[in-house]
Amino acid sequence: MPYLELAGFRSAALTRTFDLQNDLMSALVKRWRPETHTFHLSCGECTVTLKDVALHFGIPINGSVVMGVSAIAEPVTLCYSLLGASPDDDEPNFSDLKFTWLKANFEHLSVNATEEELMCAARAYIMHIIGGVLMPNSNNNRVHLQYLPLLADLRNVCSYSWGFAVLAMLYHESDKA
Template sequence: MFGLGGLVYASYENLRGLLCAFIERWHAERNIFHLPIGEMTITLDDVSNLLHLPILSQFYTHQTLDANATNDLLVESLRVDRGVASEEIRHCRGAHVRLSWLRDVYEDTCSRRQWTVAARAYLLHLVGCAIFADKGATSVSVIYLGFFVDFRLNEGYAWVAAALTHIYQ
């Protein structure tokens, strides 16, 4: 439904290695990648072919989250205790959650048979590993949880554009 089917079937190790390799070789001043074979840039078509994601769909816009808004989003969307959410935000020093913490939330919600919440946790983890990864590949911004708040309203996003924008930022 969200257009992430290609990521579900891709190997996490390959995706993480690929994205980390590109992130490490990024030259911000010139907006290019330094590779052993020379310099290159990545296009929408490249990202679409590598991640098997759709190019065309709706764009997602968001506003910056402060600590209270981040906490509220975690409590409402992932049904975690407010104190637990606050502690995770403090641990990550901002509007991020650790991927390991997110996996624990996923397992807990599955054991309680809260499938919608489990799906949100799974999808946030998936995009955090594959589309919005950083050099550490250990956390994901909570802002992306907004993609998955209401399953009925969304029919997919321009994931390739989002991934490319994230890489270039």
């Protein structure tokens, strides 16, 4: 938790996922207006704001824009340097990490874990939070590697506007729905 707090992800780590009710989601999608990014409800218009995202997840909303690199030249090297391990994927130029791999490699730490091992586990956990809670993609079981370089120095992670990236992803996914 100290490393998650250092990175500004302590509150986001406490966020729990839940099963979505399809009928509720369907009703919300029908009321979404992509041109205004609002829900049109019987009581009036409603939108999700940057402040809502910050309050709900407790992530930073001020700072540099979160923009990951879409293509990582040496993903194996990147994973070894920041996570201390790399997936045994058949393709050497993979672009995302499976949650099953993250869980298998970082769920249990030794009681004698070094500071470096703890930081690697914190990065892995933040990657899981990013891909599983904050910015899930359509296959919901992977997170893109583009965010991993942003976690290199855990002290600098909170200098990024993660809330803005989450809000942008929310609008994008709502428009697609």
